[in-house]
Amino acid sequence: MIINVVKTPQEKQDAIDIRATVFVEEQRVPPEVEIDEFDEQAIHLIGYEDDLPIAASRVRFVDSFGKLERICVVKNARGKSHGSELIQTMEDVIKKEGYAKAKLNAQTHATRFYQRLGYDIVSGEFMDAGIPHVTMTKQLS
Template sequence: MIIRAVETPEEKQLAYDVRTTVFVHEQNVPPEVEIDEFDGEAIHLIGYENDVPIAASRIRFIDNYGKLERICVLKNQRGNACGSEMIRTMENVIKKEGYKKAILNAQTHAIDFYQRLGYDVVSGEFMDAGIPHVTMTKELK
C-alpha cells in the first residue's frame, strides 16, 4: 500500500469516499457525524493499492497529542496489514510535527489491534456515533 497526505480537493473526496463506505454504509454512522467540522483542520491520509483508494485516516493536534482519527480500510483489504501500516505512517507524521504522544478513540472490537501496536487503554468505555469506544494512548519514540 502507498500512503500519501491528501493535497487536492479530489484526493480529499477519495478519502471521504473510503470513510463513507466503511463508517456510514458498513457501521451506520450518520453522514453528518462522519464528515464533521474538524475535517477542515485535519491532515488527511489516503492509502492506495494499484492506484485504487483502499484506506483513509486523519490526524489532528490537541494539547500535547497527535490524535489519530477516522482510521479505516475497505473490507476487502482488511487482514493485509493495511491498518498497521496506516497507524505507523500517522505516528511518523505526528513525530515530524514535533509531538511525542499519540491518542485515539478505538472501537472496542479493535482494542487488541491497537494494543499490539503499543497503545494502552486510558478510559472506560463510552459511546461515539452509537458504537462503544475507549481512549488509548502511546508514547512515540
C-alpha cells in the same frame, strides 16, 4: 499500499469516499457525524493499492497529543496489514509535527489491534456514534 498525505482535491474526495463506505454504509454512522467541523483543520491520509483508494484516516493535534482519527480500510483489503501501515504513517506525521504522544478513540472490538501496536487503554468504555469506544494512548519514540 502507497500512503499519501492528502494534497489534491481528488485525494481528499477519495478519503471521504472511503470513510463513507466504511463508517456510514458499513457501520451506519450518520453522515453528519462522520463528516464534521474538524475535517478542515485535520491532516488527511489516503492509501492506494493498484491506484484504487483502500484506506483513509486523519490526524489532528489536541493538547499535547497527535490524535489519530477516522482510521479505516475497505472490507476487501482488510487482514493485509494495511491498518498497521496507516497507523505507522500517522505516527510519523505526528512526530514530524513535533509531538511525542499519540491518542485515539478505538472501537472496543479493535483494542487488541491497537494494543499490538503499543497503545494502552486509558479510559472506561463510552459510546460514540452509537458504537462502544475506549481512549488509548502511546508514547512515540
